[in-house]
Amino acid sequence: MAHGDAQIDYPGVSGRHIVLAVSGGIAAYKAIEVCRRLVDGGASVTPILTESAHQFVGPTTFKALATEPLVTSLFDSDDPIPHTTLGQIADLIVVAPATARVIGSYAAGISDDILGATLISTKAPVVVCPAMHTEMWEHPSVQENLATLRRRGVHIVEPDEGRLAGGDIGKGRLAAPARILAEIERLLGPNDLDALTVVISAGGTREPIDPVRFISNRSSGKQGYALAAEAVGRGANVVLVTTVDLPIPHGVAAVHVETSEQMRKAVLESAANADIVVMAAAVSDFRPASTADQKIKKSAGVPEIVLEPAPDILAELGSLRTADQTLVGFAAETENLLDNAASKLSRKNIDMIVANDVSASGVGFGHDTNAVTIITEGGLVTGVALSSKREVARAVFDQVIRYREIPAGPTLV
Numbered sequence: 001m002a003h004g005d006a007q008i009d010y011p012g013v014s015g016r017h018i019v020l021a022v023s024g025g026i027a028a029y030k031a032i033e034v035c036r037r038l039v040d041g042g043a044s045v046t047p048i049l050t051e052s053a054h055q056f057v058g059p060t061t062f063k064a065l066a067t068e069p070l071v072t073s074l075f076d077s078d079d080p081i082p083h084t085t086l087g088q089i090a091d092l093i094v095v096a097p098a099t100a101r102v103i104g105s106y107a108a109g110i111s112d113d114i115l116g117a118t119l120i121s122t123k124a125p126v127v128v129c130p131a132m133h134t135e136m137w138e139h140p141s142v143q144e145n146l147a148t149l150r151r152r153g154v155h156i157v158e159p160d161e162g163r164l165a166g167g168d169i170g171k172g173r174l175a176a177p178a179r180i181l182a183e184i185e186r187l188l189g190p191n192d193l194d195a196l197t198v199v200i201s202a203g204g205t206r207e208p209i210d211p212v213r214f215i216s217n218r219s220s221g222k223q224g225y226a227l228a229a230e231a232v233g234r235g236a237n238v239v240l241v242t243t244v245d246l247p248i249p250h251g252v253a254a255v256h257v258e259t260s261e262q263m264r265k266a267v268l269e270s271a272a273n274a275d276i277v278v279m280a281a282a283v284s285d286f287r288p289a290s291t292a293d294q295k296i297k298k299s300a301g302v303p304e305i306v307l308e309p310a311p312d313i314l315a316e317l318g319s320l321r322t323a324d325q326t327l328v329g330f331a332a333e334t335e336n337l338l339d340n341a342a343s344k345l346s347r348k349n350i351d352m353i354v355a356n357d358v359s360a361s362g363v364g365f366g367h368d369t370n371a372v373t374i375i376t377e378g379g380l381v382t383g384v385a386l387s388s389k390r391e392v393a394r395a396v397f398d399q400v401i402r403y404r405e406i407p408a409g410p411t412l413v
Helices: 026-040 059-065 082-089 100-108 114-119 134-138 140-151 177-188 222-233 260-271 313-320 337-348 389-405
Strands: 017-022 044-049 092-098 126-130 160-163 169-173 197-202 237-242 252-256 276-279 286-288 307-309 326-333 352-357 369-376 380-388
Touching: 017 026, 017 114, 026 044, 026 059, 026 092, 026 177, 044 059, 044 114, 082 114, 092 100, 092 114, 092 177, 100 114, 100 126, 100 140, 126 140, 126 177, 134 140, 134 169, 177 222, 197 222, 197 260, 222 237, 222 252, 222 276, 222 389, 237 260, 260 276, 260 313, 276 313, 313 326, 313 337, 326 337, 326 389, 337 352, 337 369, 352 389, 369 389, 380 389
Parallel strands: 017 044, 017 092, 092 126, 197 237, 197 276, 237 252, 276 326, 326 352
Antiparallel strands: 160 169, 286 307, 352 369, 369 380
């Protein structure tokens, strides 16, 4: 599935001060969604609207959604130097949409309005999200200005291709809010997985009985996708091996599979050069020993389905691992959580296991929330209370980083 615009958590923006600058383009309405998601993620948001932006979106909307007062002018504030103040307190400035005029003024260092003055008054990271008609986007002056900004360290989120104002099709659409948020979160993230390759599996495998029936489980894949979003937000190169049809987090390479054997091949191939492997998928323990070529008819009576063990991908990874590779498994349990998880950790020759009681309310399969216990090979036990699956993903990678950097002795947290 292509990259989508799924509604996901953005814990990486929590507690950060973001200046959201909106310039005068038809795509200005999308900035409303960017503002809402930033605020929902826990960010403090100061909106800036240029004079021309007022022709496309109303200030009342941003006054209602943002956490900080709207700024529209260099001279309508009690602060005599609002641009300097914003430039100093911002953790990041994002311009969405950025018109050709704004891009040109920024590249030339022109500060004749609140946006231009703020942009050249800050040392914070700046994200510029262009939006304009294809002919404007392709014009040499625009591309040269963007090249200048890139050389200066400005982060450019290139526009998407699609339907433009007036009905034309081409490149120039403002990037989807999810892609803008992913870039913001990446820039604000710890980058503690920078340049590492992380392989993550997600979803439940389907083992065919006949061309229309299969054996599977209740896994939605949501936790695996949250892990992928977290890893890429921390700077990793992420490969997601998945059985489910959810929007792929931006910056993640996806491999779609269905059966346990297909997942085995894809995971082993990707894991050969991986630094970290997280097996979050619910791989079937058993599969039909044979698959009917045609649909089994009810008139033939109740069929006898003989099962055989499915591939144990995690155990195979444990036997093939390199010395510097970190392996993380998952254990979905309904009883004896710690004992069963600790046994699996030992049997599979892995570094860490994430266990959850899927019989508990709001935990595990199908939910947007999860509660887990993380156990490392060294004996560290960490509990994560019921929270969003993205927060659980953050806790998992916090422990992965800790484990890789400082081997821990037996500790109970």
